[in-house]
Amino acid sequence: MARPPKLNLPLRDGVAASALACPAGPWPLVLDFLTERLPLVSREDWADRLGRGDVLDDQGQALPPDAPLSRCQGRRLYYWRWLPSEPQVPGEVRILHQDDHLLVADKPHFLPVTPKGRYIQQTLLTRLRRLTGLADLSPLHRLDRETAGLVLFSVQPLHRDAYQRLFRDRSVAKVYEAIAPDPSMAIGLAATGPGTATATPASLRFPLHLATRLQEHPVDFMQMQTVPGEPNAFTDVDLIERLPGGWARYLLRPSTGAKHQLRAQMAHLGLPLQGDRIYPVLQPVEAEPDFSHPLQLLAREIAFTDPVTGQPRRFETALRLAV
Known part of the structure; x- marks a missing residue:
């Protein structure tokens, strides 16, 4: 027998319902099944x-604590x-366009885009769903939890x-702003292995074009490392302002x-972000x-041709980095 289509259930405090397949098994009660299947x-x-x-x-009826798995x-x-x-x-989350x-x-900064781990309510998606009531709202790309901006x-x-295809096809122009050491005052990293800088920061000339190969670190899975091989990460970098205290x-x-x-490419240059x-170095x-x-990393601008309306789009953040 085919399963009924997924239910379109309302948000609860900005959180959409999660669906879980319920197979045949040895559990007498739904409670037993949930406890074993989702032990967190x-x-x-x-x-x-x-x-x-x-x-x-799947009919939208509440199940009591003693509901049989059958x-x-x-x-x-x-x-x-x-x-x-x-x-x-x-x-605060600010809607710039809708x-x-x-x-x-x-x-x-620090707000995850989507629910994960110890964050559900404290995510951008949940906050926006609460603000707008739009249950079908879905992010088209990601920012690291620590990164701020668009x-x-x-x-x-x-x-x-159609919108996600823009990102897959690299049809979106993105500009980020960052604060990192002033290259004239930074201490270069020794070229001792993958992921380290190959030149002292003071020798860098801006603007510059970075073409590096990044892959996950074999031990510290949170990190990406720079390795020899065909480049798979491309970034143009320009120094636009020198700041007090040895920053730029x-x-x-x-x-x-x-x-x-x-983050990985700037560290590779010997200019890790503030x-x-x-x-x-991965911190505990x-x-x-x-x-x-x-x-100190901000998604500052984004521009593309709208695939639905055909109009040119350009958005700029209202946030600023603190020096």
């Missing part, structure tokens, strides 16, 4: 959620992700792929979107986030 939530918590009506069958076998369950506590991320097809928002969202599923302001124009591309806890994960020293 305790059995007591699942029982509370079932008691509150926060777990539904009621749902071969079908879907629906639930809303929720955490008892989350780090409260400072900063129409029937596209939404553009400014993301503060993020684009599709409003309707119908147009999502840079404009970065990537034409590719490799993981941590700008506030970076991953490059050049903090038990409690320190919001006082944000990564």
